[in-house]
Amino acid sequence: MNSVAFLTYDMPQTPERLREITVADLPALARGCAVLGTGGGGEVESGALIALSALEKHGPVPLVTLDELPDDGLVLPLGGIGAPTVGHEMIHGIHEAYLMREAIEEALGATAVAVMSSEIGGGNGVVPVALAAQLGLPLVDGDEMGRAFPEVQMVSTNVAGLPIEIIGLVDVIGNVTILRPTDWEWAETISRMVSVAAGSYALMADNVISAGRMRGAIIEGTVSQAIRIGRVTEGAADPVAALVGELGAAKLITGKVVEVERRTGGGFVRGSVVIDGIGDDVNRIVRLEIQNENLVAFEDGVVLASVPDLITVVDMHTAGAIATELVRYGQRVSVLAWACDPLWRTSRGLEVVGPQAFGYDLDYVPVEEAARAFI
Amino acid sequence: MPSSNQSKDLRIGIDVGGTNTDAVVLDAQDQVVTWTKQPTTDDVTGGMRAALAAVLEGINDPSRVGRVMLGTTAATNAIVERRRLGKVAVIRIGAPATTAVPPLTAWPDDLRAAISAGELLARGGYLIDGRRIAPTDFDEIRRFLESVAGTADAVAVTGVFSPVVHDEERKVGELVREVLGESVALSLSHEIGQIGLLERENSTVLNAALHGVARDVTGALSQVLSERGMQPATFFAQNDGTLMAMEYASRYPVLTIGSGPANSIRGAAVLSGVEDAIVADVGGTTTDFGVLIKGLPRESTAPVRIGGVATNFRMPDVISIGLGGGTLVSDDGERVGPQSVGHRLGSEALIFGGSVATLSDAGVAGGRASFGSSSIGASYAERLARGLAVADAMFGDAVDVMSLGKAERPLVVVGGGAFLVPDVVPGASQVIRPDHADVANAVGAAIALASGRWDAIVPDGLGRRDAIDRACDMAKQRAVQAGADPNSVEIVELVEIPLSYLSEPAIRVNVKAAGPLSWI
Numbered sequence: 064m065n066s067v068a069f070l071t072y073d074m075p076q077t078p079e080r081l082r083e084i085t086v087a088d089l090p091a092l093a094r095g096c097a098v099l100g101t102g103g104g105g106e107v108e109s110g111a112l113i114a115l116s117a118l119e120k121h122g123p124v125p126l127v128t129l130d131e132l133p134d135d136g137l138v139l140p141l142g143g144i145g146a147p148t149v150g151h152e153m154i155h156g157i158h159e160a161y162l163m164r165e166a167i168e169e170a171l172g173a174t175a176v177a178v179m180s181s182e183i184g185g186g187n188g189v190v191p192v193a194l195a196a197q198l199g200l201p202l203v204d205g206d207e208m209g210r211a212f213p214e215v216q217m218v219s220t221n222v223a224g225l226p227i228e229i230i231g232l233v234d235v236i237g238n239v240t241i242l243r244p245t246d247w248e249w250a251e252t253i254s255r256m257v258s259v260a261a262g263s264y265a266l267m268a269d270n271v272i273s274a275g276r277m278r279g280a281i282i283e284g285t286v287s288q289a290i291r292i293g294r295v296t297e298g299a300a301d302p303v304a305a306l307v308g309e310l311g312a313a314k315l316i317t318g319k320v321v322e323v324e325r326r327t328g329g330g331f332v333r334g335s336v337v338i339d340g341i342g343d344d345v346n347r348i349v350r351l352e353i354q355n356e357n358l359v360a361f362e363d364g365v366v367l368a369s370v371p372d373l374i375t376v377v378d379m380h381t382a383g384a385i386a387t388e389l390v391r392y393g394q395r396v397s398v399l400a401w402a403c404d405p406l407w408r409t410s411r412g413l414e415v416v417g418p419q420a421f422g423y424d425l426d427y428v429p430v431e432e433a434a435r436a437f438i
Numbered sequence: 439m440p441s442s443n444q445s446k447d448l449r450i451g452i453d454v455g456g457t458n459t460d461a462v463v464l465d466a467q468d469q470v471v472t473w474t475k476q477p478t479t480d481d482v483t484g485g486m487r488a489a490l491a492a493v494l495e496g497i498n499d500p501s502r503v504g505r506v507m508l509g510t511t512a513a514t515n516a517i518v519e520r521r522r523l524g525k526v527a528v529i530r531i532g533a534p535a536t537t538a539v540p541p542l543t544a545w546p547d548d549l550r551a552a553i554s555a556g557e558l559l560a561r562g563g564y565l566i567d568g569r570r571i572a573p574t575d576f577d578e579i580r581r582f583l584e585s586v587a588g589t590a591d592a593v594a595v596t597g598v599f600s601p602v603v604h605d606e607e608r609k610v611g612e613l614v615r616e617v618l619g620e621s622v623a624l625s626l627s628h629e630i631g632q633i634g635l636l637e638r639e640n641s642t643v644l645n646a647a648l649h650g651v652a653r654d655v656t657g658a659l660s661q662v663l664s665e666r667g668m669q670p671a672t673f674f675a676q677n678d679g680t681l682m683a684m685e686y687a688s689r690y691p692v693l694t695i696g697s698g699p700a701n702s703i704r705g706a707a708v709l710s711g712v713e714d715a716i717v718a719d720v721g722g723t724t725t726d727f728g729v730l731i732k733g734l735p736r737e738s739t740a741p742v743r744i745g746g747v748a749t750n751f752r753m754p755d756v757i758s759i760g761l762g763g764g765t766l767v768s769d770d771g772e773r774v775g776p777q778s779v780g781h782r783l784g785s786e787a788l789i790f791g792g793s794v795a796t797l798s799d800a801g802v803a804g805g806r807a808s809f810g811s812s813s814i815g816a817s818y819a820e821r822l823a824r825g826l827a828v829a830d831a832m833f834g835d836a837v838d839v840m841s842l843g844k845a846e847r848p849l850v851v852v853g854g855g856a857f858l859v860p861d862v863v864p865g866a867s868q869v870i871r872p873d874h875a876d877v878a879n880a881v882g883a884a885i886a887l888a889s890g891r892w893d894a895i896v897p898d899g900l901g902r903r904d905a906i907d908r909a910c911d912m913a914k915q916r917a918v919q920a921g922a923d924p925n926s927v928e929i930v931e932l933v934e935i936p937l938s939y940l941s942e943p944a945i946r947v948n949v950k951a952a953g954p955l956s957w958i
């Protein structure tokens with residue numbers, strides 16, 4: 064295993080790690096998750112309403128670190144799998160979280176002690192707040208991506224070398240599937256088929272393991288981070304500058320969207336967006352390549368940033384994140400790019416989510432080098 | 439004796455705004471015959487009566503008026519002020535799905551209290567491919583309906599994926615009629631909105647609550663017309679710049695929300711004779727920019743909140759900038775607005791003997807208009823010239839933001855401050871200043887297009903073409919229901935959005951059809 068080196072990596076200490084999530088935190092959480100969604104991850108608004116309903120009924124959700132959980136207690140890494148459009152119509156039922164816990168606890172003969180978001184980017188970063196509230200469990204301040212990715216195997220526990228043991232799927236009808244796949248690729252294939260059979264949307268627990276084994280194999284602090292990102296733009300005189308400061312991001316360009324192209328292929332929405340610079344960036348043109356998420360930014364054929372580093376398009380005035388399907392001609396935007404978690408930059412990490420994993424014949428160059436000029 | 443067509447060659451557009459009720463009479467060639475501006479009255483009827491009286495004086499024979507079109511903010515005001523709203527029994531069909539967000543979640547408490555006669559989340563609903571989530575629980579729905587009998591004025595029914603399969607909502611609609619009779623109003627969500635359950639449900643509930651308001655406005659207009667012995671066909675303006683027949687409007691009153699800005703943009707099209715343009719409505723404090731595509735306002739993709747409730751209505755895509763006739767010019771002329779003297783222009787501006795430098799002063803000093811009662815001191819010249827240059831740059835920037843593509847389009851300027859816009863604006867092929875630009879909104883109400891919209895998910899592959907054709911037919915059918923001539927209705931917009939992560943590649947299509955009103 065070459066995965067040990069990064070396990071000792073310390074997340075930057077945050078002065079204001081939150082201890083619980085209340086109704087008042089939800090708008091900021093939703094905005095922050097949209098920014099971390101890098102254009103994908105599904106819309107956050109209905110997720111925020113799901114969380115609102117649950118918190119109004121059950122009260123605030125405690126936010127914990129893995130260190131605070133018993134070694135042998137199970138952590139449920141939850142998120143929706145399927146088509147975001149479907150999730151916008153066929154909202155979760157309150158039975159799903161209970162059925163999931165019951166089935167997982169029975170299968171593994173252990174007790175669930177916390178819920179975690181499997182994917183902090185987009186709606187999947189927000190909904191687990193509701194699931195934790197419904198189950199009366201705390202929420203882990205962390206996730207398995209630190210952003211949004213499209214497939215089941217694109218999670219930190221995979222990169223950390225943990226085997227895939229068990230996946231749970233619960234649909235809105237109430238069908239429960241417990242899956243013991245032979246490897247991560249089969250986990251993706253079968254999970255996808257189950258979600259399609261259930262109307263293209265299901266709740267998924269992506270590789271349930273104990274808190275003790277999960278330590279060092281997730282990206283910590285991302286729930287607090289999302290809320291901080293959502294808060295920093297509130298009332299800021301220059302919201303984009305405030306967001307850039309919070310993320311430590313490179314501002315690749317500020318300009319006008321002059322071209323948007325979309326097409327479907329392999330279940331993904333692929334396409335590209337061209338931004339023509341204005342103000343200080345006049346006479347510059349940046350092109351984004353998209354597969355659900357924003358994956359690569361080019362200028363004159365040179366890569367400025369690429370997956371797994373994060374690339375988000377924001378409104379140049381409000382700094383609100385713009386999802387890839389809502390980008391359109393004439394919008395005034397800033398394109399921000401910033402460093403992913405170091406775990407994704409290991410050789411195993413790049414194998415799973417580097418540019419080549421998405422079909423780009425590119426060598427990964429960290430954004431702080433590739434976009435040095437814009438930091 | 440004129441032929442029957444000639445005898446009905448005029449139409450009247452009335453726009454009931456917050457401040458003024460405007461009316462215009464247009465002839466068959468869309469030329470303004472006469473117009474008026476009257477103060478809006480609290481009861482609406484008074485302002486309408488006065489406006490109608492004023493324009494009828496300008497034509498010799500009221501019987502020549504074949505149609506009356508009304509643009510009104512009554513629905514918006516009713517929701518914002520929580521007045522005159524009906525009590526709605528809210529039914530959602532989809533459990534056990536969707537129970538994580540019950541109906542009316544996140545509604546403002548007072549609006550919910552004003553509208554809800556009770557809520558039910560019943561078992562039923564569909565998956566995206568038309569399979570059932572659960573069998574419809576008609577017994578439960580019947581018991582709920584019996585419990586609201588006597589308290590509910592209307593029923594709103596929203597089923598999961600009803601835009602894909604309508605049958606269930608229709609059957610529940612029949613049950614509503616069976617239990618509560620014909621006197622309650624009924625709103626079915628697949629007739630109101632698109633995929634996106636919570637927004638569609640909210641829109642359906644608001645629509646159901648507005649039936650009484652629609653009846654009141656319709657009644658007021660009928661009364662004013664019958665006092666004059668007139669029996670024209672009557673229409674309401676809707677939020678996309680088209681019309682709906684009175685009967686259609688009474689079923690979908692929520693569609694009148696947002697018709698104000700749409701009317702201004704549409705009116706600019708009629709007055710200028712251009713179909714593709716950017717429109718600037720220059721007022722005293724702000725300028726609103728919109729875009730005309732094939733004679734209709736471009737719609738915004740941003741979600742719309744009405745009275746604090748998220749909906750999925752499409753509103754005209756409008757941006758406002760703080761530039762108008764009363765806008766302040768700073769001491770050094772480098773900053774313009776957003777502060778404005780507003781309605782005090784006539785006393786505070788330099789050209790009216792006041793001491794405040796405004797954009798109107800800058801426009802007059804720059805030779806773009808000549809009005810006012812005082813001359814401007816020479817010491818202001820440089821400051822005003824600089825301020826006007828700053829304003830010109832802001833106009834140009836807004837035009838660029840609203841532009842659709844690389845091709846330049848004309849800029850149509852309307853409103854009282856239209857003279858402020860220079861004759862050359864970067865990004866615009868030309869600047870058009872139509873006559874009667876003061877009453878562009880009433881002219882916009884008097885337009886002669888009706889439209890319909892349809893939203894569907896279709897397979898991307900075999901059958902795609904047929905499915906899109908079907909969606910187009912549905913949109914045309916809706917347009918005809920709204921009053922369009924079946925022989926000349928056409929598709930004016932077709933948006934295809936690829937969907938991700940589905941078993942088979944699929945596309946969401948959104949189609950809009952529009953056509954001239956059929957002759958009566």
